Amino acid sequence: MKHKQRELGGRPVEFYGHGINHLQDVEIKGRLIVIEGPDASGRSTQIERITARLEADGHAVLNTGLKRSELVSKGILEAKQDYDLGRKTLALFYAADFADQFEYKIIPALQAGYIVLADRYIYTLIARNVVRGLDKRWCHNLYGFAIKPDLVFYLDVEPSVLIHRVFQKNLSLDHYESGADIGLSNDMYESFLIYQSKISREFHLMQKRYGLIPINGNRTVAEINADLQHRIDQFLDKVMHS
């Protein structure tokens, strides 16, 4: 609360790869904070709480997530239902959806000084693609137009804990989130566990490369929230006093 009146400092954007031509000289004032983690890991609850806290502290906050673009989000859902999409096709479709939100929501909000809280970012998309056998270099290049977030948290939940949370939430396992499309096992339960550990392994591999901060997601909502909020507060404190 005490820093309410202070502005976050401006800075140029930093891309993962080649970036986007017309955004090379863009200056952003806001900060990009990402929360990654599998379905039912508690991401949305955490984002709700953090948003409320940051707004109470006087920050403008924008929430974004995957499959929310004006351009393609509906298309992905429809296409998944009506067609059996190839892996590269789906990967590119998701990339288009992400790019649309990136250019029309994330960048403008950052320019305007918002704290953008992203419910997943490129890492989930990359991990899914890699687990489905697509070439790693290809997957990373695909998202070379994205900027590096200021903070990326990864809610790390044991697949065996996760599956119970999924059942509490939905009573059934999601086709894609269980990797049922890649034939890991005839048993959905087992397929889910294998798939989620594969995804988790990809996240651990990306941890160093992308500076992901693993957060023990096996704890209670309140415990995780306290941990995340503490880290975010520390970060904002630092950038506003530098």
Place this chain on the structure above:
Amino acid sequence: MEDYQIAMKTVKPLKMEGKLIVVEGIDGSGKSTQIHLLEKWLGYKGINVFKSEWNSSEMVKEITSKGKKKGLLTPTTFSLLHATDFADRYERNILPLLRAGYFVLADRYVYTAFVRDIVRGCNPDWVRKVYDFAIKPDLAFYFKVPVDIAVDRILVGRPKLKYYEAGMDLNLSNDPYESYRIFQGRIIDQYDSMAEPEGFTIIDGTLNIEEQQKTVRKMIMPLLPHQTSSKKIRKVKA
């Protein structure tokens, strides 16, 4: 057939029984007429032919056209949606049909994405890597025509150009016709610079249709099944 640049791990050197033939060139270069005649000729010979057109996947078409109508597309989303369209046709049709021994005719291929996306300002290296899963065609014809001839052919009987078609998103000119001319000129420059490194067979698109088709067929002859497999052809015909 070799994999285009760096192959994706999932596409281990696959055996391609079929042949991939590509036509490229700006709108109005006459390439679609030529590929149509080629399709008829091969079909007449009893060869299994499949034609695939740029931006024709049912699934993606709706979205691209919606985005285009609203003028919502950025160079990056424009590029990615066309890549999605291509990947869908590639995974669904082009690759399996090549594996099955078809002559696949592509009215525009990855080169169209390279030239257009690069002109729109996408990073050339990025675009090429996005498409690096696509195999290199057996033959790629580039129908080369001076910009004025092609533009005149296109504009005959066309009162209006579409926004992206005219390259209006590039802010080249407020006049769609002027914008279109500049845009197409830049695309030609890109094609020209790609012609040698990519091994395009250049066809003079100002020649008459029959002459062009003759040259195209002559180039394709060596790819046709030889005498040894003529039985197969006869069987298909009968």
